[in-house]
Amino acid sequence: MSGLRIPLDGAEGPDGAGTATAVNVLAPNPSPMTLDGTNTWIVGGADAVLVVDPGPDDEAHLRRVAERVDGRRVTAVLLTHGHADHSEGAGPLARLLGAPVRALDPRHRLGEEGLDDGDVVTAGDVEVRVVATPGHSFDSLCFWLPGDRAMLTGDTVLGRGTTTIAPDGDLGDYLRSLDRLRQGAEMLEATALLPGHGPVLPDPAGVLNAYVVHRRMRLEQVREAIRRGARDTREIVEMIYADVDPALWPAAEMSVAAQLDYLKTTL
Numbered sequence: 001m002s003g004l005r006i007p008l009d010g011a012e013g014p015d016g017a018g019t020a021t022a023v024n025v026l027a028p029n030p031s032p033m034t035l036d037g038t039n040t041w042i043v044g045g046a047d048a049v050l051v052v053d054p055g056p057d058d059e060a061h062l063r064r065v066a067e068r069v070d071g072r073r074v075t076a077v078l079l080t081h082g083h084a085d086h087s088e089g090a091g092p093l094a095r096l097l098g099a100p101v102r103a104l105d106p107r108h109r110l111g112e113e114g115l116d117d118g119d120v121v122t123a124g125d126v127e128v129r130v131v132a133t134p135g136h137s138f139d140s141l142c143f144w145l146p147g148d149r150a151m152l153t154g155d156t157v158l159g160r161g162t163t164t165i166a167p168d169g170d171l172g173d174y175l176r177s178l179d180r181l182r183q184g185a186e187m188l189e190a191t192a193l194l195p196g197h198g199p200v201l202p203d204p205a206g207v208l209n210a211y212v213v214h215r216r217m218r219l220e221q222v223r224e225a226i227r228r229g230a231r232d233t234r235e236i237v238e239m240i241y242a243d244v245d246p247a248l249w250p251a252a253e254m255s256v257a258a259q260l261d262y263l264k265t266t267l
Ligand SMILES: [Zn+2]
Pocket: 001, 002, 081, 083, 136, 137, 155, 166
């Protein structure tokens, strides 16, 4: 559950992309909603790693992830959130690698430990700091890699286009999370965002700024569509997403529904 825009032709595939301590293993589940597919991130050093978002329960993909782990100790499998395209393979991979699954939502955990804002998870001497960023979903987390000055963003920020607010998300929370990420990216001088789908983004503050501007613009468009007489989410979508492939309109409707909820509470 993620992107709203169609991938750009000719964009570099993100398999193998990353930073000094994070590398992407791209899952074979491309679609208009998942862009190139889900990015599974292996984070760590020579002795120990964490696996972030195993992706779909696809045997060949999970085997590739295990190959890239290459015998290193797996401290934990972490989930940025519980949507199936990120979490479905977590149980099978964790069993394969003998590691626990840590997530904010207890339903997605395997083992005793959860995951929440402020937690620090380590793999050898590599540190991952957990930042709660609800909005895309209620349980969305980002993972800050201080050693690389990079942020794993799950579906909160995507490598292309913008993300949707899922039925289990909340636009008000999302706007607050974007503000928090934007301030953090500036303060910590972040150099890369490592998204759940799509390529690595080299200008975190710029991207987060564009996300905030885009959200404000969409909200203004929804207000305007209502002023012009749109009566339901479908009519609003037809007005303001006229330039978008109708195959993506169901996702757009979901996004508009989230915006209407938000406007109701802020009007
Ligand atoms: Zn998602």
